[in-house]
Amino acid sequence: MAAAAVPLRALRRLCPVLLFLSQFYILSGGGSLNLEQSQPLAQSIKDPGPTRTFTVVPRAAESTDIPPYVMKCPSNGLCSKLPADCVECKTNFSCVYGKPVTFDCTVKPSVTCVDQDFKSQKNFIINMTCRFCWQLPETDYECSNSTSCMTVSCPRQRYMANCTVRDHIHCLGNRTFPKMLYCNWTGGYKWSTALALSITLGGFGADRFYLGQWREGLGKLFSFGGLGIWTLIDVLLIGVGYVGPADGSLYI
Numbered sequence: 001m002a003a004a005a006v007p008l009r010a011l012r013r014l015c016p017v018l019l020f021l022s023q024f025y026i027l028s029g030g031g032s033l034n035l036e037q038s039q040p041l042a043q044s045i046k047d048p049g050p051t052r053t054f055t056v057v058p059r060a061a062e063s064t065d066i067p068p069y070v071m072k073c074p075s076n077g078l079c080s081k082l083p084a085d086c087v088e089c090k091t092n093f094s095c096v097y098g099k100p101v102t103f104d105c106t107v108k109p110s111v112t113c114v115d116q117d118f119k120s121q122k123n124f125i126i127n128m129t130c131r132f133c134w135q136l137p138e139t140d141y142e143c144s145n146s147t148s149c150m151t152v153s154c155p156r157q158r159y160m161a162n163c164t165v166r167d168h169i170h171c172l173g174n175r176t177f178p179k180m181l182y183c184n185w186t187g188g189y190k191w192s193t194a195l196a197l198s199i200t201l202g203g204f205g206a207d208r209f210y211l212g213q214w215r216e217g218l219g220k221l222f223s224f225g226g227l228g229i230w231t232l233i234d235v236l237l238i239g240v241g242y243v244g245p246a247d248g249s250l251y252i
Contacts, residue, residue, distance in 0.1 A: 070110050072167055079105075079113035079124040083167035084175065086111050087126070091172055095130035102127050126170060133171040134179060140169045149183035150248035157183045184250065191241065191251035198238045202231040207238060212246030 073086035089105040105126045107113055115121050133141070143163040150157050158180045165175040189211060198207035203225030205217035225231035237243040244251065 067108070067110055069108060073108075073111045073113075075112055077113055079107060079115060079121055080126055081168075082107065082111070082113055084165070084170050085167065086113075089126060089170075093172060097130055097135075099130050100127060101130045128170040131171060132173040133165050133175055134163075134173070134177045136165065136169065136171055140171075141165045143179065143181060145185050146183065147185055147187075147247075147249075151183040151185065151244070151250045159183060183248070186252055187245055187247050187249035189245040189249065189251055191238075194238050194251070195235070198231070198235045202234055203228065207234055211244065 069085045072083050074082070079087075087105045087107055089103040091103055092101070095101045102125050104123065106123050112120065113124075115124065141163045143161040146159040146161065149159045161179055161181045163177055163179050165171055194207055194210055197210050201207070203220065205220035205225070208214070208217035208220060220226065220230055220234075223230065226233075234243065241251070
């Protein structure tokens with residue numbers, strides 16, 4: 001019994017020493033290392049801090065729009081050969097009609113041209129004939145076509161057309177203007193075909209059917225070409241061009 005009590009007494013004396021050493025180790029910083037390292041992590045999770053909002057402001061888009069007239073203007077071409085839409089000229093409406101005249105012109109922005117020596121220039125002189133755009137010959141402008149008027153009529157019909165001057169032509173006044181023109185359009189009917197049908201199959205109304213005149217065609221078919229008289233008359237009328245397509249167009 002006395003021998004067993006000796007280790008217990010020694011263990012009791014050793015416990016306060018171990019407790020003291022453990023507290024000293026913790027206070028010295030050895031045991032609080034993990035705690036100090038875990039505190040910022042815990043704080044970062046619990047307290048995310050103030051939220052900052054960033055607004056992205058897009059940069060102003062650079063203007064890359066190209067004027068529509070630039071597509072008609074050849075780059076680095078002769079200034080005197082530029083289309084009328086590419087230049088601005090100081091015109092004088094007091095010039096004498098039909099006489100040669102010169103005007104001072106300036107190229108429009110975004111247009112580049114050269115002179116006879118291939119040097120870039122902005123101001124130049126252009127030579128033209130003194131006349132308004134509506135006084136130009138028919139070959140110098142293009143007009144809209146009408147398919148609703150009769151080309152074969154007496155008197156010959158006209159229609160109001162909108163005409164535009166060609167790009168390389170220079171003139172005074174508006175380059176787009178209205179003009180009364182004679183009906184002059186075709187629906188694809190051939191005069192030679194109509195005449196051939198009238199001579200060969202006119203007794204059956206084939207010529208009238210070809211021209212789109214189906215009522216007259218039925219009349220000729222059931223009357224056997226008016227006993228031949230109607231057939232002869234149609235040959236003459238189609239031959240001189242008096243009878244044409246039913247849609248009012250011209251022969252090809």
